[in-house]
Amino acid sequence: MSPGTLDKYEPVIGLEVHVQLATRTKIFCACPTGFGAPPNTNVCPVCLGLPGALPVLNRRVVEMAVQGALALNCQVRGESIFARKNYFYPDLPKGYQISQYDRPLAEHGHVDILLDDGGSKRIGVTRVHLEDDAGKSMHEGFRDSDRYTYVDLNRTGTPLIEIVSEPDIRSSSEAYAYLTELKLLMQFCGVSTCDMEKGHLRCDANVSVRLRGAEKFGTKAEVKNLNSFRFLKQALDYEIVRQVELIESGGRVVQETRLYNPAVGETFSMRSKEHAHDYRYFPEPDLLPLRIAPGWRAEIEAAMPELPPAKRARFISGFGLRPYDADVLTQTREMSEYFERAANASGDPRGAANWVMGDLAAALKADGKELADSPVSAEQLGELVALIAKGGISGKLAKEIFPKMWSTGESAAVIVEREGLRQISDTGAIEKIIAEVIAANPKQVDQYRGGKTAVIGFLVGQVMKASRGQANPQLVNDLMKKALG
């Protein structure tokens, strides 16, 4: 299909994102939520759906969900209602999921995403609601997998929030940016690790296309199994082209659920259901309405950390960082906090930013280390930057000192002192070296005096070399000019 044909259409995308909350225990029982336990060991009568077992809501789940909702700029309801969503599947032992339906936890939010062209766009968040996760079915990998599906209920009852966006997304890259920002917000609040490999962040998309300028939405298909950022983009791009081709060839899109198969890079229709979904939602009789009193809400709000959008703005206005750098330094909460401590210790935030994104990031990457395991603390890095800023050492020397700090964990001051690396700013000492260099290089001196002033670079370089890089370069430059007259 020609790019022109594709351009005639506008994709309309909404995302449904499930985020696993980082509580120690499940939403309605005291079983641990840990990943990787032997099958069916983190279970109890409640999450196994045994008769007579009753759910009791985990207070921490509500706190985290409210934090997540606030991070998405949602209005949190004073009272929300749990509802049963009824369906049969072997990994759902109760025969229903406890979710929320007509009165969800929070509504009317938004996420501002950064676009490729540097602009920003607001994506609406329709709702955020609480629900419990199902167990895990394994269809393959066992000797008798041709006859049996194996079911592990450890995950059953793990707390989730479902975040539903408005159909405001218009391209796969906007979808990517939305999911990226959403993940960042959830991680900053500490409400989820958002580890996609462990299924802590799962994404489904509603996709339709319409002729540009058309008001009415096209028929949408729901695409499931978009469980990595790469798959999300690939699947959406595939699905958009598929729908346009279908329409262009005289067909029409049918409303259906499609699965993305990453192995072939295509979405395919799940066998069509004989009946439309009929979940027969009704209010959960085993749980009281969820009331969030204003006082409690205020407490939760007070515990919210500063979020990336506010941090970025502050890094730009307060520290004078470029927007790109502010963006990079707010990619994780750890990184932003490390940078801020280093910046404050250094007295030179832009210098600190360069070191965090440059030498520190490179060293972490080379050693496969996380920031939390950095042998150089934020304060130590800040001290190194301060030494440069105050003229104690040259930037060149700092580049040699940093690896020593990295391997020993010692502070810059200790290394400078022990190895006698302090920058030479003693005018007399530098003048002495300059005199030697001038005496040893009469040809270059003549050239300079003859008008080829660029040759001063060579002469300064010779002085730096003779001082083992310790001479203050600015001072050398000034004194050299004076000496050459």
Add this chain to the structure above:
Amino acid sequence: MKITETEVRQVAGLANLSLTDTEIARMARELDDILTHVDKLNELDTTGVEPMAQVLYAAGETATWRDDIEGATLSNSCAVANAPVSGAGFFKVPRVIEK
């Protein structure tokens, strides 16, 4: 009739029940009686009455919460003890083709 046999069949299907034709006819009659009774209740004017999502009375706030502290779990052998088929620690069910 407030409910057709077709609707009864559909609801039975959603509930994973297989009913005989005789049972379908009886269920349609009984459900019809129930719906007629609900119609009677609907005669009551409930304007201005808050819909009730819950028949339990609200206890004190803390009585309905659990703290995020791990409690006892069942052993694997106990968890799968009543399963008709199990193996390797898993519940085993007839192969599921579609989800």
